[in-house]
Amino acid sequence: MRNPPTPGETMATEHPADPGLTNKDIRDLIRILSRTDVEELEVERSGTRVRLRRFGRTPPPPPAAAAPVPPAAAPPQAAVPPAAAPTEAPAAATPPSDGVTLGKGQEVVTSPIVGTFYRASAPDTPPFVEEGDQVKAGQTLCIIEAMKLMNEVEAEKSCRIVKVLLEDATPVEYGEPLFVIEA
Amino acid sequence: MALSQKSIEEVTASIPWINEVHFHEELPSTSEEARSLARAGATEGTVVVADCQSGGHGRKGRHWYSPAGVNLHMSVVLRPKVMPPERVPLITLMAGVAVCRGLQPLLGLRHARLKWPNDVQVEGRKLAGVLAEMSTTGNRIDYVVLGIGVNCNHPAGMWPPELAGQVTSLYEITGEVRPREQVIFQVLSHLGAAYNRLLRGETTECMESWKRLAATLGQRVSVRRGHDTLVGIARDIDTTGALVVEREDGTWETVTAGDVSLRPAE
Numbered sequence: 494m495r496n497p498p499t500p501g502e503t504m505a506t507e508h509p510a511d512p513g514l515t516n517k518d519i520r521d522l523i524r525i526l527s528r529t530d531v532e533e534l535e536v537e538r539s540g541t542r543v544r545l546r547r548f549g550r551t552p553p554p555p556p557a558a559a560a561p562v563p564p565a566a567a568p569p570q571a572a573v574p575p576a577a578a579p580t581e582a583p584a585a586a587t588p589p590s591d592g593v594t595l596g597k598g599q600e601v602v603t604s605p606i607v608g609t610f611y612r613a614s615a616p617d618t619p620p621f622v623e624e625g626d627q628v629k630a631g632q633t634l635c636i637i638e639a640m641k642l643m644n645e646v647e648a649e650k651s652c653r654i655v656k657v658l659l660e661d662a663t664p665v666e667y668g669e670p671l672f673v674i675e676a
Numbered sequence: 677m678a679l680s681q682k683s684i685e686e687v688t689a690s691i692p693w694i695n696e697v698h699f700h701e702e703l704p705s706t707s708e709e710a711r712s713l714a715r716a717g718a719t720e721g722t723v724v725v726a727d728c729q730s731g732g733h734g735r736k737g738r739h740w741y742s743p744a745g746v747n748l749h750m751s752v753v754l755r756p757k758v759m760p761p762e763r764v765p766l767i768t769l770m771a772g773v774a775v776c777r778g779l780q781p782l783l784g785l786r787h788a789r790l791k792w793p794n795d796v797q798v799e800g801r802k803l804a805g806v807l808a809e810m811s812t813t814g815n816r817i818d819y820v821v822l823g824i825g826v827n828c829n830h831p832a833g834m835w836p837p838e839l840a841g842q843v844t845s846l847y848e849i850t851g852e853v854r855p856r857e858q859v860i861f862q863v864l865s866h867l868g869a870a871y872n873r874l875l876r877g878e879t880t881e882c883m884e885s886w887k888r889l890a891a892t893l894g895q896r897v898s899v900r901r902g903h904d905t906l907v908g909i910a911r912d913i914d915t916t917g918a919l920v921v922e923r924e925d926g927t928w929e930t931v932t933a934g935d936v937s938l939r940p941a942e
Binding site: 611616617639641644647649662667 | 764769793806807814902916932
């Protein structure tokens with residue numbers, strides 16, 4: 494995340510290890526933001542500044558139904574430029590793609606809910622898919638668990654698994670990229 | 677007392693949202709059968725009951741003990757079309773509340789409580805469990821299957837060794853043998869009412885009901901997850917139903933999946 498030092502700049506400062514804002518920091522900020530009614534948040538650390546703003550929200554729910562409504566517009570695979578720009582980073586209204594770069598004809602499969610990502614149905618069974626596998630429409634790719642609700646994420650079309658983006662049992666956000674696929 | 681297609685249809689006839697009953701003496705898993713029916717177009721309110729299961733399972737493929745003749749193994753198809761997927765996890769808390777409330781009148785003076793997210797316990801022993809499975813395409817929910825297991829007439833002292841001391845049954849608690857049809861009626865009636873409230877957007881009511889029955893909040897807990905164990909005090913649930921835990925260093929973390937156990941203070 495840190496900008497490379499410009500020629501002549503010394504890295505030996507008082508906080509040599511301060512990386513500014515890391516991907517994890519930004520993910521944490523999004524998580525915090527998504528659970529509040531805050532519309533916009535700007536944070537700066539060690540020269541890295543990130544502004545998060547919601548957009549495409551549905552009208553605010555009545556107070557009795559105050560569940561957070563994640564941004565509905567803009568599919569998460571919409572290009573989110575690297576958030577490490579030295580000045581103002583683009584509004585990260587979609588979850589960060591964590592540096593996912595897509596080749597021609599590739600796209601990402603994203604998480605439909607907040608939860609925990611599992612590559613297999615049980616710890617002692619093989620993963621649903623491996624990188625390089627060809628899968629059919631309707632085939633299970635992974636499970637996202639939230640509150641003992643097991644959500645099987647299925648392939649919407651026949652495709653090849655190019656990359657598995659997360660380790661087994663990793664917490665995921667709504668809209669977070671899980672796989673890179675290509676037709 | 678043997679369950680039958682007819683005896684279940686008789687008790688569910690007065691529950692308007694139950695559309696179809698499928699009873700089997702034995703199935704690998706009622707939830708698998710319900711998912712297969714849902715994929716083939718079964719409507720909301722389709723119920724599958726088996727007297728025993730050869731491959732009943734809980735979280736992460738764990739075996740669910742399902743002997744013949746004593747307990748309830750039931751799965752229900754829901755199609756919450758109007759609900760945004762990110763709110764669906766609340767269904768499992770809602771189901772825990774409904775099972776807890778449905779069983780309470782059968783428990784005499786003992787109280788049913790919920791361990792996050794939806795285990796029904798009496799004095800720390802598991803009486804019932806709920807596991808939900810959802811299928812989505814993109815952002816659209818195809819179906820949710822709620823698998824519900826209730827220990828009804830299982831005799832005390834006859835549990836398999838790995839469960840002894842951790843589980844209980846209605847019979848063990850009250851000394852009375854109950855027709856399982858009565859348990860089906862209680863659970864499905866309460867489930868229908870709670871599900872309707874959730875569909876109307878009454879999420880706060882659902883969360884408050886859950887909190888009133890919670891055995892977990894305010895307790896020292898350890899949460900076993902994929903790669904680590906989180907230890908702290910369970911403080912609250914957030915608007916998605918996730919458990920909010922305060923660690924010993926004062927930082928807070930929300931948990932969406934894991935095995936929670938209560939830990940006595942050290």
